[in-house]
Amino acid sequence: DINVVLRKLVCLLKPDKEIIHTGDHMVIRTITSLRDYVMDFDVGVQFEEDLGPVDGRKCQTTVSWEGDQLVCEQLGEKKNRGWRHWLEGDQLHLRMTAEDEVCVQVFQKVK
Template identity: 90%
Template structure:
């Protein structure tokens, strides 16, 4: 049975964000700004429905979805694109596939103790963020 990810998580660290954003064709000024942000994550997980809020001082991004059901995701606040997105469980990891202009785009979340890991991919780049559960 997959874990329940419900909780509020504070940013701890990230690796390779600039190269990941470059793979998404984000301009240099915005890349530098985003690399300075320390986002929080709030996850509400009820059965097969999830809401993931990424909260920053610049802007927030809300992803609201049903597991296993493809939907059109508007990534306008991120990189101006739309894609076909499906989020499902692979064992104890929440896996997102985002089909669109960019190859190999998606992410996966998993817990190790009270640390939430996020591995984001686009093209050949990988960015890893880690968050600490605070409530």
């Protein structure tokens, strides 16, 4: 449900990710030339996520570990909404889902 212009613009972005992990607390920053998005949360604790900067929604979000993957479940108007992050060597993989749609991004670690 993202308008066509925004969808085309987002496809042109090359985001950077910054992840700060201290105990069970995490901050994930997604940085782009258009806008930035920050998730600040405790692992395993549900919180209200304001996705206003992304697509105008709010949802109940829980981020937890499943093995070596960080998994996010977003409960709201869309079914099967969320993402998972995992590392393979120097690459951070991100798989996002919403209903039957899937988006995959791969980030290269900056040395």
